[in-house]
Amino acid sequence: MTRRPYKAEFPAHSWWLRHPRYIRYMLREMSALFLGIYVFVLIAGLYCLSQGKPVYVQFLTAVEGPAGLTFAVVTMFFAVYHTYTWFKVTPKAMPLMLRGQRLPGAVIIAAHWLIFTLLSAAVWLLVSF
């Protein structure tokens, strides 16, 4: 009997469209792109600030325009999604044992959200007053 195993071709560029779980993964990975660009925008803002008020006002006008606001909203969505996925996998990557029992993943995730919310509130208070 002849052995002739058939090897199916794997769609190297479109595989992630095969299943929602792969699309979710690509969204998670893509979120880093938007967050990275946002960091560059922040650095550009700091540079403009160092160049004096007129340059900084120009920068603010640009980021508060329709394109800037759209980018901010999209980045916000990806930042929240990235945070959500990151916290969700934390119990997998760092399981905690407490008195010989594994701490439920929901507790670890909730603790992360709590600290995240408190820190965000602290930063908000810091820049507001």
Add this chain to the structure above:
Amino acid sequence: MSVRCIELEILRYDPEQDESPHFQVYAVPYHDDWVVLDAINYVKEELDATVSYRWSCHMAVCGSCGMVVDGEPVLACHTFLRDCSDRIRIEPLQNFPVERDLVVVMDDFMDKLGSVKPYVIPKEERDIEDGEYLQTPTELSSFKQYTACINCLLCYSACPQYALDTSFVGPAALALAHRYNLDTRDVGRSARADVVASNSGIWECSFVGACSEVCPKDVDPAAAIQQMKIASTADYFLDFLTPWKRT
């Protein structure tokens, strides 16, 4: 018990006749308590004896009947027909060469499984009369979930990383490496590191997480791999900071 009818589109491939696989449709009457494996067995026994597939226990223990049903890697014995649509597509596991019909070539996995030394490597060999290597329930609980792997290969079928680069050691083999690394009776962690911590090992994983989603035994190989990434990184820095301990 009511009898309904389902159509199975089964992937057929005869290496002696076919250039490439094609689908063949079979109409199967079934009962509410039938699983996909029952329907394939019906095809084999009543309609077409040439259909080839693997199965053994019919109770999600042996891991033989892994296949792709409507795009999802599943155990055929663990997937009820009553939860499926009226026509389902049954294919062999993805990312492995197809030997014939629903049978895949799993040699690559077997080689990788062996490469991670999936057995306890004790500090000192003991004679049988010295008794067992003892372990407390708490020590067992730290890795017990990883012992549940049945080598069904659903995780490899779901893993795009393995599909893109078959040199990747893959989810099940790495989860088993983690299982033995965590075992208090084992000292083989450094012996496994050459494979586990290599570029084809844990660092090839980009944490898609599909392996854990399809795992029928809740082994969670993705978790095992991420934990090993952290442990391996700690090893690297510890080794860097304590050069006098290098062997």
